[in-house]
Structures are given as structure tokens and as C-alpha cells.
Amino acid sequence: MNAFDADVLSEIMRGQPAYVQRAARFSPREQSVPIVVVEEILRGRMNSIRQAEAGRGKLSVERAYGYFEATVAAFQRVTILGYSAAADNLFQQWRSRLKPRIGTHDLRIAAI
Structure with missing residues (x-):
């Protein structure tokens, strides 16, 4: 079992080739994420939504929710510790x- 921390997981989610290739060496059943990392990533996504709603974000509200949705879906494919x-x-x-x-x-x- 391989657990990803927030920094590594963020790079994977951004599509950084080196991180994506390294993660691809392990089947989804071998990939895990500590619940503390899930919290950290989801807090960041929710903060992006709040900033977009307030007009202070770099993303549109639609895009911020899209990233949130993709993140939730990604967490459903790995084991949560x-x-x-x-x-x-x-x-x-x-x-x-x-x-x-x-x-x-x-x-x-x-x-x-």
C-alpha cells in the first residue's frame, strides 16, 4: 500500500507527468490517502469555491465546482486511511x- 501526502497528490491531480507516471506504477487498490490529506485537499477546493463566489478567485465558480467534483470522484477510487x-x-x-x-x-x- 502506498499513501500519498497532500503535496504529491496535488501534483498528480495537476497532471504533472513525473508524479502521474510514478503513481501509475501502482494499481488503484495499492493507492491510499490518509483522511487528513482528504480533509486538506477538500478544504482547499472549498476555499477556491468561496473565493470564486466572492469574485476574488482565479477560477470561475463553475470551474471551482468542477475541480471539487473531480477531486471527490478521485478519492472514491483509492483507499482512504x-x-x-x-x-x-x-x-x-x-x-x-x-x-x-x-x-x-x-x-x-x-x-x-
């Missing part, structure tokens, strides 16, 4: 011990 009580326990332990601090999302992804 859930955030369990065990993962949260690890996260809490590591968060209190690690110096320098690691970003919350990165630490949660590692705990999964």
Missing part, C-alpha cells in the same frame, strides 16, 4: 515529545 483512536494516541504522545515541533497535519498523517 482513517484516523483511529490509536492514531490519535500516537499523535498526542509525539506532539508532547517532539522538539522542534512538526506540523499538526504531518504528525497526524505519520500517526495513521
Whole structure:
């Protein structure tokens, strides 16, 4: 099983050839995404919709919703790695011990 982080997944979704080719080496059944990454990507897509609605975005509302829809569809083709009580326990332990601090999302992804 191969888990993609938000940066790699974003490059795949943008169609960056090197990332797309690397991901294609694995069947969809071998591809996974931590739920924390799903949240991060969907928050970004929703922010794009809000910016477009306010006239401040780089995208039209139609295009922003199109990207949102494509993202939701993409997540349906891969395994989503859930955030369990065990993962949260690890996260809490590591968060209190690690110096320098690691970003919350990165630490949660590692705990999964």
C-alpha cells in the first residue's frame, strides 16, 4: 500500500507527468490517502469555491465546482486511511515529545 501526502497528490491531480507516471506504477487498490490529506485537499477546493463566489478567485465558480467534483470522484477510487483512536494516541504522545515541533497535519498523517 502506498499513501500519498497532500503535496504529491496535488501534483498528480495537476497532471504533472513525473508524479502521474510514478503513481501509475501502482494499481488503484495499492493507492491510499490518509483522511487528513482528504480533509486538506477538500478544504482547499472549498476555499477556491468561496473565493470564486466572492469574485476574488482565479477560477470561475463553475470551474471551482468542477475541480471539487473531480477531486471527490478521485478519492472514491483509492483507499482512504482513517484516523483511529490509536492514531490519535500516537499523535498526542509525539506532539508532547517532539522538539522542534512538526506540523499538526504531518504528525497526524505519520500517526495513521
